[in-house]
Amino acid sequence: MSTTPAPSSQNIGAMRARLRDIISKRSFGRGEITLASGRKSNFYFNLKPTMLDAEGAALLAEMTLDCLSGERIDYIGGLEMGAVPLAGAIAQLSFMRGAPIQAFFVRKKPKEHGARLSVEGLAPGESLKGKRVVIVEDVTTTGGSAIKAVDAVRESGAEIVMVLTMVDREEGAADNFREAGLDFRSIYKAAEFL
Template sequence: MTSDLAAARARAFEIIKKKSFVRGEITLASGAKSDHYFNMKPTMLDPEGAKALSELILDRLKDVEVDYIGGLEMGAVPLIGPLALVSGLQGRPIPGFFVRKAVKGHGTRQRIEGVSDLSGKRVVVVEDVTTTGGSAMSAIEALREVGAEISLVISILDRQSGATELYRDATIPFASLFTSAEFLKEASSS
């Protein structure tokens, strides 16, 4: 990792710790209870956070064949635009898309927005926080229905609660920038 990327990772960690990591009992999207929570929206919507996360994700994609990058609403949406922008600035433009949780009842009635045809295209699915992997699998199913090939699922943060095993069993490559253990370790040593 270059010194610029190491600095981006350290800065992203600090922004997540300050803006997105919360202690206290919470019910997760999976239905499980937890004593900590990660709400990545404040980090993804922070200019410095969006830039650092985009640089880190795009670095992870340097050896991945990818035509488009996107993910399930709402978790991936705040980062899709910055990823597309930074990829273009880096000379490797990767257009974005997002997958609706349900088909909208008006307009074009599309479940996948931002691109008209993903058939045969290699896509990377971005997720803000991964717990069991079920949310991203919903997006993957919709993408496969239109003929997309899944190159990778990448999460900002893996809660280490089954997603790695889910993707391994489904033979889908998975990576994360951070793990919950990194933040819990930091919190316990403070």
């Protein structure tokens, strides 16, 4: 299998600028909205149109792997529903680069039928016990959803390396993660779009 090389730092800068343009066009809007946290806002990010765009998905995966370079990561876990496409794109690109990071997703609540799992996507007999995991989120406001996902993944025996979001709305998440003892990083800050 041939591998896809990681881009240079100069290319990363160009990719970051291009991705910002895609997010601005496809996923950023203004107008009163109620966020998942219950807060009201006059702007919003809906990253699904970017994550499901061919170029947007590729660039989000590139930027994520760049942010994770130098870290030893076994798994990447996306929050249902927003970061599921993202986790898949990251897993695919990591494989293409010859350094595979497996993916899974964390349900908001366990299914009420079947295996009743919170963590989905692992093969039979596969476990997160002792594995180094990054939780990814598309947009973060207060971090409440990601902290719940962290708790569910820790119950599986994983070590949480960090929480990584594509866009930090800068509305308290950094403080909440710090209080929870979690490393928190973002690709973009909301201010870059306002």
